[in-house]
Amino acid sequence: MIDAHRAPILHPSPNFDARDCAVDMLVLHYTGMENADAALVRLCDPAAKVSAHYVVREDGQTFSLVPETARAWHAGVSFWRGARNINARSIGIEIVNGGHDFGLPAFPEAQIAAVIDLIAAIRGRWAIPDRNIVGHSDVAPGRKLDPGERFPWQSLAAAGHGLWPDVMAEDSADPLGDLARIGYGPAPLDDAGHAAAVIFAFSQRFRSHAPTSTLDADLRARICAVAGLAEAAR
Ligand SMILES: [Zn+2]
Structure with a gap:
């Protein structure tokens, strides 16, 4: 869908360096801060040493902070499918949401629609399998809780992104x-x-x-x- 409102606004962060491998993962986060402006300030603060490729505001407006070809600093110490270099191989999307510290607010529809559009565009540029579309909590369990239990993974999967079990399997023995x-x-x-x-x-x-x-x-x-x-x- 072409929507001028959805065109990402360039909002460069100095917090990135070079990738040393191809992109094959997508990591979703919530910002966990009071609002989008506070998150954008922090993600662009050289002293904070954190960033993401994109920030998606509640109204769906998307900001581009780090080029997809560069390594943003969003995952920290993490692990997925045998790999620990998650920043090097992933695109990071920060979804503006107060999270657990702010009462787990719902994600507005316009925001989720924008996240889905953004993911579709990213997957058009990189080979990212569904099983590698994850939350920060998936790659850093015990250390991170985002994007949190209110994030609608089922809607994302219904739009064609990520895994969702429609049919319940038998009890796992292991x-x-x-x-x-x-x-x-x-x-x-x-x-x-x-x-x-x-x-x-x-x-x-x-x-x-x-x-x-x-x-x-x-x-x-x-x-x-x-x-x-x-x-x-x-
Ligand atoms: Zn996170």
Whole structure:
């Protein structure tokens, strides 16, 4: 859809450096700050040493901070599918939303529509598989909670981006192994505290009405279903 309002506004950040590998991931964040202006200031502050490629405001207005060909600094210490160089291989999108510190506000429709348009455009330029479209909490469980359980992953998947299990699978016999197969880690998930953080991250995304760090039958079935999709999407 061509919409002049949606054309990204250039808002350059000095916080980037060179990539050393191809882009094959997309990491979604919430800003977790009081408003878009505060987030833009921080993401462009050389002292903060953080950035993202894009910021999407509540009204759908998008800002371009770092060229897609450069490495923005949004993921921090993170892991997905055996890789730790998440900034080097990903595009980072900051979605303006107060997050957990501001009462988990809903994401307005116009904002989600803009995020979907932006992702479609990015995927037109880079080969990013559905299983590599993730939240910050997926790649940094226990350390990050964004984009949070109000982010509509199901709507994103309905628009063709990311995994969503439409059919529930049978109970997983090896839920921690299945979580590792989806991409969570570092694997093996043999530390109880870390496993609990990964389970919470998964449930924030795939059972957002009831996030938990404890496995139950419903969650094991969801894990099995997503692992099946991830394997099929290899
Ligand atoms: Zn984040």
